[in-house]
Amino acid sequence: MGKLRTLYAILILLYLSFTLILKNNLFDFLVKNKIREETKNVSWVQKYGIPVLCYHHVISDMNEAKSLFHLQKSKFKEQIKWLKENGFSTISLEDFSKYLNNEPVLLPEKPVLITFDDGRKNFFRNARDILNEVDYKAVLFVYPGPIEKGHSYFLSWSELELLKNEGHEIQSHAYSHPNLSKLSAAEQNAEIMTSKEIIEKKLNIKVNWLAYPFGVYNHTTVNELKKENFKGAFTVFTSGNFAGEEKYSLKRTLILRDMSINDLAHKIMTVRLPLDNPTPSAGSVVVNEQTIRLNLPKQLIKENMRVEMGSDFVNSNQQISFSYNENTGLMQVDIKRITKRYLVITVSYNDGIGTYMQNSIMYNYGGWIPLS
Ligand SMILES: [Zn+2]
Numbered sequence: 262m263g264k265l266r267t268l269y270a271i272l273i274l275l276y277l278s279f280t281l282i283l284k285n286n287l288f289d290f291l292v293k294n295k296i297r298e299e300t301k302n303v304s305w306v307q308k309y310g311i312p313v314l315c316y317h318h319v320i321s322d323m324n325e326a327k328s329l330f331h332l333q334k335s336k337f338k339e340q341i342k343w344l345k346e347n348g349f350s351t352i353s354l355e356d357f358s359k360y361l362n363n364e365p366v367l368l369p370e371k372p373v374l375i376t377f378d379d380g381r382k383n384f385f386r387n388a389r390d391i392l393n394e395v396d397y398k399a400v401l402f403v404y405p406g407p408i409e410k411g412h413s414y415f416l417s418w419s420e421l422e423l424l425k426n427e428g429h430e431i432q433s434h435a436y437s438h439p440n441l442s443k444l445s446a447a448e449q450n451a452e453i454m455t456s457k458e459i460i461e462k463k464l465n466i467k468v469n470w471l472a473y474p475f476g477v478y479n480h481t482t483v484n485e486l487k488k489e490n491f492k493g494a495f496t497v498f499t500s501g502n503f504a505g506e507e508k509y510s511l512k513r514t515l516i517l518r519d520m521s522i523n524d525l526a527h528k529i530m531t532v533r534l535p536l537d538n539p540t541p542s543a544g545s546v547v548v549n550e551q552t553i554r555l556n557l558p559k560q561l562i563k564e565n566m567r568v569e570m571g572s573d574f575v576n577s578n579q580q581i582s583f584s585y586n587e588n589t590g591l592m593q594v595d596i597k598r599i600t601k602r603y604l605v606i607t608v609s610y611n612d613g614i615g616t617y618m619q620n621s622i623m624y625n626y627g628g629w630i631p632l633s
Contacts, residue, residue: 310501402434402472534617
């Protein structure tokens with residue numbers, strides 16, 4: 262009996278330490294031990310997290326392609342086909358939430374969330390059939406402002422009802438698609454709660470997930486979401502999502518016009534470089550030149566790092582200088598005054614065996630006028 266119990270205890274300890282290493286510290290595990298090749302048996306989710314793809318428009322006529330957010334229907338079809346052929350399965354927000362909260366949940370080997378922002382009509386015309394054909398369920402983040410006005414570019418309540426009945430999920434993108442960080446706490450709360458109440462009432466569903474309009478938010482937004490018991494909120498910072506993830510800065514990979522299948526595969530399957538506590542905080546608005554501080558793992562080799570800065574999400578290829586303190590892990594990056602909508606900072610690390618990256622830092626210049 263005594264021997265069995267000891268053996269049992271040892272097994273549990275081994276299991277726990279192994280799980281902890283893989284779940285919380287995969288980067289350290291890989292980089293410090295230089296054993297990327299020996300981690301083949303790690304599950305896909307443990308390695309890459311759960312990817313969340315962020316689509317906007319799917320269009321059939323390239324003349325409509327006005328911005329980076331307009332994706333051709335044939336390209337969309339190709340991407341969905343690639344996901345299907347490579348074994349990806351869409352999961353529900355409920356299962357996603359359980360995974361984030363470390364609750365028991367049975368996930369497919371390669372789970373993915375396919376999300377659409379803004380609730381545009383072209384989802385109905387161009388994306389719906391392609392998804393339904395392979396039994397993929399999307400999550401649509403809509404804002405009721407223009408729907409209430411019957412705006413023809415937006416999905417109507419009856420179309421959303423139909424999509425709901427087909428198994429797609431509908432959640433909130435605020436009420437009028439504002440830059441939340443410019444609003445007071447009361448105004449932010451009104452945007453969040455008016456949207457929630459209208460969508461819940463119109464579609465008879467529960468709304469407790471938000472996609473930040475423009476990906477922009479601040480501490481007040483997070484406080485309001487916590488107060489209103491939201492289960493999570495999505496940014497547009499690229500990475501997979503891991504168990505224990507900060508739930509009000511969930512990661513999503515933006516899918517843009519010029520992205521190839523290779524780009525998509527690369528974005529989904531890059532091991533995440535831990536980047537914590539950015540100051541100013543990720544998602545906030547910056548206007549003037551300033552120093553951005555980030556926490557990276559300690560004891561990394563500065564020569565293996567690259568910091569790139571861009572003003573869109575596709576080509577962040579302007580390399581910029583930075584400092585890194587290997588004893589504290591503090592990285593400092595001086596940025597210039599930006600005049601574009603976005604500032605994307607991509608930090609990558611290559612240890613000679615693999616590349617780890619995160620572009621989770623995005624700042625929005627304060628001068629963008631909302632779409633609606
Ligand atoms: Zn949007």
